[in-house]
Amino acid sequence: MNIGWGKFGQSKLDQTILAFSLFVLIAIGVPSASAFMTFPAGNNIHRAILEEGLKPFKLSKASLGFMAKGMDSQDNPFSNKWKIPEHHACDNKIKGAFLYIDARTSKAVELAGRADSDSDACRQALYALGEAMHTIHDFYSHANYVEWLLSQDKSMEPIDRSGSDIPESIRTCYYFYESSLKQEPFLSHKENVRRLLAQHPELTFRSEAEYVARKQSEDRQSALDYALKPGSLLHMELNKDSVKQLEGQVMVGRDGKTLFDLAREIAVKDTTKQWQIFEEKIKAKYGERASAIIAALENAS
Numbered sequence: 001m002n003i004g005w006g007k008f009g010q011s012k013l014d015q016t017i018l019a020f021s022l023f024v025l026i027a028i029g030v031p032s033a034s035a036f037m038t039f040p041a042g043n044n045i046h047r048a049i050l051e052e053g054l055k056p057f058k059l060s061k062a063s064l065g066f067m068a069k070g071m072d073s074q075d076n077p078f079s080n081k082w083k084i085p086e087h088h089a090c091d092n093k094i095k096g097a098f099l100y101i102d103a104r105t106s107k108a109v110e111l112a113g114r115a116d117s118d119s120d121a122c123r124q125a126l127y128a129l130g131e132a133m134h135t136i137h138d139f140y141s142h143a144n145y146v147e148w149l150l151s152q153d154k155s156m157e158p159i160d161r162s163g164s165d166i167p168e169s170i171r172t173c174y175y176f177y178e179s180s181l182k183q184e185p186f187l188s189h190k191e192n193v194r195r196l197l198a199q200h201p202e203l204t205f206r207s208e209a210e211y212v213a214r215k216q217s218e219d220r221q222s223a224l225d226y227a228l229k230p231g232s233l234l235h236m237e238l239n240k241d242s243v244k245q246l247e248g249q250v251m252v253g254r255d256g257k258t259l260f261d262l263a264r265e266i267a268v269k270d271t272t273k274q275w276q277i278f279e280e281k282i283k284a285k286y287g288e289r290a291s292a293i294i295a296a297l298e299n300a301s
Contacts (some may be wrong), residue, residue, distance in 0.1 A: 047071070049137055049268050051064060052268045054272070062300050066123045067130035070133075071133050074135070074138075081131075087134070089135055090235070093172070094139070100135055104128045107128045108128040115293050122296050125297060126297060126300060129275075137267045139172070143170060144171055159270075171232070173238040215246065227247065240264075
């Protein structure tokens with residue numbers, strides 16, 4: 001059961017309406033459910049993060065391209081991937097998102113076993129790892145993890161996904177979706193809350209008065225308090241998809257950086273870390289063949 005994202009209709013009319021709606025969303029700059037933007041009009045921040053995070057490994061343009069295809073596929077509105085909250089670290093399904101990252105990475109390692117002799121397997125391995133990378137990026141945009149690090153005066157480092165304990169105050173946002181024209185960007189804060197509570201009466205969201213007060217304040221501490229106090233948060237309240245978003249635009253007093261900047265920087269670090277994990281798993285599984293496999297992955301065709 002998909003929580004918060006709903007299900008798209010499958011008719012050609014539904015798809016036409018959805019495609020037009022997405023065009024409008026992009027054209028007028030309304031934030032979509034995808035973190036860090038995937039579509040070219042959104043400057044494809046996901047791809048920029050991927051390329052920056054993988055610079056140390058000298059992957060070919062083709063290898064990056066195959067990985068980017070897997071990464072971008074998560075935001076294909078005509079696929080189930082777009083509607084599964086775990087793929088986007090949404091609806092507070094953090095453990096599910098981490099399990100998905102591990103599962104796609106394991107699949108990539110399995111496929112990589114033939115990467116040095118089978119170009120198709122090589123491409124598929126990179127694609128699967130790209131799917132994992134998308135979810136990694138989305139976590140930092142959709143969670144209050146950056147805010148939590150700031151509140152604890154901790155360094156801006158990726159979350160440890162290997163541990164079983166996630167601090168209770170770390171949460172990810174909820175995104176309401178019912179149809180192409182009935183989703184968060186087209187609805188008020190009050191209406192989004194009403195519809196989500198109809199689906200999840202056990203949740204508690206911020207009141208309208210609290211939301212209005214938050215919108216009127218650009219103060220860092222107000223933003224941190226709002227993001228970290230108990231209760232659930234909407235995507236429009238918490239996402240750091242770009243510097244234009246309510247939370248993303250908050251200045252944090254670190255060399256003129258915003259919460260968006262910090263989320264992006266950590267996503268870059270975690271992208272680097274995930275490729276290192278990928279290589280380590282290949283070496284552990286394939287031994288002497290690992291060097292040839294990694295070389296093939298770095299120079300896919």
